[in-house]
Amino acid sequence: MIGKVIDVTVDNVVGEVMKMKNDGHRLVTFSTYQEGEDGLGILYHFDKELETTHLRMTVKRDAPIPSVSGVYFAALLVENEIRDQWDVKFDGLVLDFNRSLYLDPEVTQVPLVSNVKIEPKK
Amino acid sequence: MFGSFIKKSRAKSPWIIHFDCGSCNGCDIEVLACLTPLYDVERFGVVNVGNPKHADVLLVTGTVNHRNKKVLKNIYDQMPEPKAVIAIGACGNTGGVFREAYNVVGGVDQVIPVDVYVPGCPAKPEAIIDGVVVGLGKFAQKVEEAD
Amino acid sequence: MATTVIPFGPQHPVLPEPVHLTLKVEDEIVKEAIPALGYVHRGLEKLADIRDYHQMIQVCERVCGICSMIHAVCYSQAIEELMGVEVPKRAQVLRVIWSELHRTHSHLLWLGLFADAFGFESLFMQFWKIRERIMDINEATTGSRVIVSVNVIGGVRADLSPEQIRWILSEVDIVEKEVRALQDTIMNDYTVKARTVGVGVLSKENAYLLGAAGPTLRGSGVAQDMRMLGYGGYSEIDFEPVVETSGDCWARSTVRFRETLQSMDLVRQAIAKLPEGELAAKVKGNPPEGEVYTRVEQPRGECVYYIKGNGTKHLDRLRIRTPTFANIPPLLAMLPGCELADVPVIVLSIDPCISCTER
Numbered sequence: 001m002i003g004k005v006i007d008v009t010v011d012n013v014v015g016e017v018m019k020m021k022n023d024g025h026r027l028v029t030f031s032t033y034q035e036g037e038d039g040l041g042i043l044y045h046f047d048k049e050l051e052t053t054h055l056r057m058t059v060k061r062d063a064p065i066p067s068v069s070g071v072y073f074a075a076l077l078v079e080n081e082i083r084d085q086w087d088v089k090f091d092g093l094v095l096d097f098n099r100s101l102y103l104d105p106e107v108t109q110v111p112l113v114s115n116v117k118i119e120p121k122k
Numbered sequence: 123m124f125g126s127f128i129k130k131s132r133a134k135s136p137w138i139i140h141f142d143c144g145s146c147n148g149c150d151i152e153v154l155a156c157l158t159p160l161y162d163v164e165r166f167g168v169v170n171v172g173n174p175k176h177a178d179v180l181l182v183t184g185t186v187n188h189r190n191k192k193v194l195k196n197i198y199d200q201m202p203e204p205k206a207v208i209a210i211g212a213c214g215n216t217g218g219v220f221r222e223a224y225n226v227v228g229g230v231d232q233v234i235p236v237d238v239y240v241p242g243c244p245a246k247p248e249a250i251i252d253g254v255v256v257g258l259g260k261f262a263q264k265v266e267e268a269d
Numbered sequence: 270m271a272t273t274v275i276p277f278g279p280q281h282p283v284l285p286e287p288v289h290l291t292l293k294v295e296d297e298i299v300k301e302a303i304p305a306l307g308y309v310h311r312g313l314e315k316l317a318d319i320r321d322y323h324q325m326i327q328v329c330e331r332v333c334g335i336c337s338m339i340h341a342v343c344y345s346q347a348i349e350e351l352m353g354v355e356v357p358k359r360a361q362v363l364r365v366i367w368s369e370l371h372r373t374h375s376h377l378l379w380l381g382l383f384a385d386a387f388g389f390e391s392l393f394m395q396f397w398k399i400r401e402r403i404m405d406i407n408e409a410t411t412g413s414r415v416i417v418s419v420n421v422i423g424g425v426r427a428d429l430s431p432e433q434i435r436w437i438l439s440e441v442d443i444v445e446k447e448v449r450a451l452q453d454t455i456m457n458d459y460t461v462k463a464r465t466v467g468v469g470v471l472s473k474e475n476a477y478l479l480g481a482a483g484p485t486l487r488g489s490g491v492a493q494d495m496r497m498l499g500y501g502g503y504s505e506i507d508f509e510p511v512v513e514t515s516g517d518c519w520a521r522s523t524v525r526f527r528e529t530l531q532s533m534d535l536v537r538q539a540i541a542k543l544p545e546g547e548l549a550a551k552v553k554g555n556p557p558e559g560e561v562y563t564r565v566e567q568p569r570g571e572c573v574y575y576i577k578g579n580g581t582k583h584l585d586r587l588r589i590r591t592p593t594f595a596n597i598p599p600l601l602a603m604l605p606g607c608e609l610a611d612v613p614v615i616v617l618s619i620d621p622c623i624s625c626t627e628r
C-alpha cells in the first residue's frame with residue numbers, strides 16, 4: 001500500500017489525529033475491514049501535498065470508539081456510515097444519526113460483518 | 123363538452139414526472155437527454171413537470187430500496203387518476219446488477235403497478251421514447267375507460 | 270424571529286437525484302441545514318461477496334453512471350497493483366482518452382444543470398446539445414453511450430482505428446469551438462453573475478479543513494488534482510490544475526468550464542502520444558492477500574478505492590470513497606447565511622452525485 005502506515009490505539013487516536021491536523025494534513029476518509037471474529041480495523045487516510053499517510057487502529061466491535069469528528073468535522077459522515085455498516089458506537093460524535101444515515105429500521109442485519117452473506121438470486 | 127376536450131388533451135399532451143429512485147444516474151441522464159434538442163420529446167407534446175399533482179405519466183429509474191419505497195409510493199399516490207407508470211432500465215425492471223445487495227428491494231413493480239418496462243443498462247434515449255409512446259397508448263386507453 | 274423548517278427534497282425539480290435537506294430558516298435566511306441520505310443506498314460494496322473480481326468491474330462502473338469510466342479505471346488500477354500486472358502503454362493512454370471524454374461530458378452535463386438551476390433554460394439546452402457529440406464518440410468507439418465498459422483488468426477491450434482517431438479529433442475541435450462560444454455567457458452574463466458571484470462562499474482554509482475535493486477545492490484556491498500524481502497514462506501528458514480563488518459558485522462553475530476546454534486539449538495530447546502495442550495484459554490467478562489504496566481524479570474530484578484481497582477470487586473488502594461524499598461537509602458549511610432562493614444553486618455548485626455518495 002502506498003504511503004506510511006502508523007499504528008495507533010484507542011487511547012491515543014484522537015491525539016494522533018490532532019497532530020496530523022496541526023501538521024496541515026487533509027483528512028481523506030476512513031476505511032474499515034473485518035479483523036478476526038469480532039474486531040474491526042480502521043484506517044484513517046490523510047493527504048498532504050499528494051503524499052499519503054495512514055493511521056491504523058484495531059478495535060473490538062462491542063466497545064465504543066473515540067470519535068474524531070471533534071477534530072475534523074468532516075469525519076462525521078464517515079463515522080455515521082461505519083456505524084450503519086458495522087453496528088459500532090462512537091464516543092462524542094457531533095451529529096449522531098443513530099444507524100439511520102443509510103438504513104431504515106426494517107434492515108436489521110449488520111451489513112458488512114463477514115458472517116452475514118448475501119445470496120445469489122435466481 | 124368541456125369534459126371530452128380535457129380527455130382528449132390529456133392523452134394528446136401528457137405531462138410526465140421523472141423520479142430517480144436509487145439509480146446509478148446512467149438511466150437518469152438518458153431520461154434528461156430525451157428532453158434536450160437532439161431527442162426532444164416535447165415535439166410529441168410531452169412536457170416534463172416537477173410536481174406529481176400535475177403529472178399523468180411517472181417515469182421511474184433505478185432500484186427500489188427500503189427508504190425510497192415510501193417516497194415512490196407517496197409520489198404515485200399524489201398523481202391524479204388515471205395514470206401510467208414506466209419503469210426504465212434493468213434496475214427499474216428487476217433490480218439489475220444490484221438485485222442481491224442488502225438494501226435493495228427489487229424492481230419498481232414491487233411497490234407500484236407498472237405499465238411499461240424499458241430494457242437496457244442504461245436504456246437508450248430511443249428506447250425510452252419508444253417506451254413513452256407505448257405508455258401513452260395505455261394511458262389513452264385508461265382515459266377512455268375512466269368514465 | 271421565529272424559525273421555520275423547510276424540507277428540501279427528496280424529490281425536487283432541480284435535483285436529478287433524491288437527497289433531503291432539512292433547512293431551518295429565519296425570514297428568508299438559512300440558519301442551519303441537516304442532510305438526510307439513504308434514498309439511493311444499495312450496498313454494493315458487499316456485492317464483492319458473490320461477484321468475482323472481474324465481475325466487480327461492472328458493479329464499480331455502476332457506482333455512478335456519469336463517471337463510470339473513471340470508477341472502472343480506479344478499480345482496475347487497484348487490482349493491477351495488487352496482482353502486479355503491467356498494463357501495456359497503449360491501454361494506459363487509451364484509458365486517458367476515454368477518461369477525458371467522460372470528464373467533458375460530465376462537465377457539460379453539469380454546466381447545463383447548473384444553468385437550469387437558476388432558470389436559464391436555453392443555456393441548459395445548448396450545453397446538452399454540445400454534449401451529444403461526445404456521446405456519439407462514446408457510442409461509436411465503445412458501443413455504449415454512458416456506461417462505456419471498456420476496462421478490463423490488465424487493459425482495455427476496445428481499440429481506436431486511425432479513421433476513428435481522425436474523426437474524434439475533428440469532433441473535438443467542433444466541441445471546443447461550440448463550448449468557447451458559450452464562454453461569455455456562463456462567465457460574464459449579467460444575470461448569471463447576479464446569481465453566482467458571492468453566493469455560497471467557501472474560504473480556502475475551510476475547504477481544506479473540511480476535506481473538499483475536486484472543483485470545489487480548486488474553486489477555493491487550492492491547487493490539488495489527482496492527475497498531478499501522473500497515474501496511468503497521465504505520466505505522459507503535460508498537465509496543470511485549473512484553479513480559481515474566489516470560492517463562490519461562480520468560481521466553481523468557471524473551474525469546470527475551463528476544465529472542459531482543458532480536457533479537449535488532453536484528448537489531443539493523448540492521441541498525439543498514442544503508442545502502438547497490446548491492448549491488455551494476460552491476467553492469471555486471483556488477487557493475493559494484501560491491501561491497496563488508489564486515488565484518481567473524477568470529474569467531481571478525488572476518488573479513493575481501498576481494496577483488501579484474501580487470495581480467493583472474491584475480495585475481502587472493497588471500500589469506495591467518492592468525491593461527493595467529501596463535498597457534503599463543505600456544503601453544510603456553505604449553506605448557513607444564504608438566501609433560501611440560492612439553496613438550489615449552492616447545492617448544485619458542488620456537483621452532487623448522490624448515487625456515488627451512498628453507493
Ligand code: SF4
Nearest residue numbers: 146148149211212213
Ligand atoms: S439500469 Fe444500469 S444504467 Fe440504469 S440505473 Fe440501473 S445500473 Fe444504472
